[in-house]
Amino acid sequence: MRRVVVTGMGALTPIGNNVEEYWNALLEGKNGGANITSFDTSKFKTKFACELKGYDETEHFNRKEIKTYDKFTQYALVSVKQAVEDSAVDFDTLNKDRIGVIWGSGNGGIQTFQDQLVEFAQGDGTPRFSPFFIPRILVDIAAGVISMRYGLRGVNYCAVSACATSTTAMIDAFNYIRWNKADMIITGGSEAAINEATIGGFGSAKALSTNNENPATASKPFDPNRDGFVMGEGAGALILEEYEHAKARGAKIYAEVVGGGMAADAYHLTGTHPQGDGAVLGMSLALEEAEIKATDLDYLNMHATSTPFGDISELIAAKRVFGDNPTLTISGTKSMTGHLLGAAGAVEGIACIKAVQTNMIPPTTNTENIEEEYKDAFHFPLHKGIQKEVKYAMSNTFGFGGHIASILVKKFEE
Known part of the structure; x- marks a missing residue:
């Protein structure tokens, strides 16, 4: 069976906007919880989440791209760009038919979905939906856009298994490479779901912490006093590659995926x-x-x-x-x-x-x-x-x- 290694990584998280920042923050025990800034939470039971810090879409995308991509696709592209640069891969020197994308998102463009329906409901009943409405909300669209960005023609789809999604995507990528159906796959997942719909929905299911007085310390796994999860957003990207393929191009190798x-x-x-x-x-x-x-x-x-x-x-x-x-x-x-x-x-x-x-x-x-x-x-x-x-x-x-x-x-x- 072919060996599969990790040759590139990228991350956009509430505690760091690249892998180095994220990893150092983890080791230091830095917390990303704070009051929600993206909408008015005055009528919500939970008023905090782990939002991205210092993310500015205009630093990464032009006006047309911002109009075209929901935040979850933006986050995917930013983290993938980091992973590609980290791997020092030149796709033009490789067989792009053997390089794929298996990306995951649980909710896709839920912010776009909410915004467009609210706008319609508050209007006069005339459907004035954006022509980008459907492509912005589809959970598979990030995988497709990643492949277009780099001209990758191999296996391409979106894994969806709720909060297990991006692990499912990584396991699928691992298997496709082992089975000799690809030499390299960009995989991972992205989520941009801190909005009224998700905070309200998870709140009504009593899944969220309501420790509004202490948002930075509300998530406390294994503690008898825990009271629910804290919503986060962001993306993680990995480049998985067949070992001999990685070795042939002189790639640095972080680890091996074995199970x-x-x-x-x-x-x-x-x-x-x-x-x-x-x-x-x-x-x-x-x-x-x-x-x-x-x-x-x-x-x-x-x-x-x-x-x-x-x-x-x-x-x-x-x-x-x-x-x-x-x-x-x-x-x-x-x-x-x-x-x-x-x-x-x-x-x-x-x-x-x-x-x-x-x-x-x-x-x-x-x-x-x-x-x-x-x-x-x-x-x-x-x-x-x-x-x-x-x-x-x-x-x-x-x-x-x-x-x-x-x-x-x-x-x-x-």
Whole structure:
């Protein structure tokens, strides 16, 4: 089977607008939560989120492009440009028929959708929709635009599995390359969903934290006092490449992708299985594919959204898979970035790749106490990153509908 390596990364997050800023902020325990600035929250139960800081679309796009692309597509293009530059790839010297894009978004152009319908509802009933309305909202459009930007003619589609989306996309990219259907794939995910519709919708589902007095510390995975997740936005991009292909062009290699597990809870519309059945299967499949034992894993970046029931079910699943293993280091980086929904897996996958590359592990912030039953089962670094030899790292993401996706990366060795 062909080996798959990571040769480029890009990130646009609430705590950093590139990979270096994002990674350093994670290790420092920086938090991205603050009062929402993009709309009036006075009538909303939740008034805060993890918005991007210092993002100016006019620095990246001309007026025509801003009119054409919803923010989620913009975020995709910005992070992909970083990844392409990071990989030092010259597509014109390669076979573009063998280079593809598998991109993910859970909500697509939901801001455009909201704005256009509100404008219609407040009008006189005459349909004055933008000709860009449909292409701006389609969840697959970012993948298509990325391929057009670089002239890539290989496999091209959008994976959608709610909050597991970009991990699903990465696993699909990993498999397409292993199966010899592509030599290189741009993958990842983007989300621009901090608006009235999503904050109101997730709020009515009682999924969001309402700790409006302390927005920067509201996301506290594994803490008995957690009360819901904090919405985030942004994008993460990765370039996955077949090892010999990367070697031939002299690419630098960050890590090797060695396993992916996808499963379903088959339990509830929005809730995870109370015993973590789907998570157990997803993590076990990733370990099996990587041909390693549970005791070999050094770092687990958990889905850990800071919801009362979700965190517990994932901890139960981890204990079922890994047993009591104080040498396994676990963290929930959503405590800093918030929950980027369909883009979460990509930015958290980047955290795992950086962990195996640098032998540093980011912490869980805001959390003061770990759930009593699990505090001694694993190693939970809090507030500041730690140094540790990391050969294998895994990232978990779960989505509404019971979708499960776990990806496993390994320190690169020739």
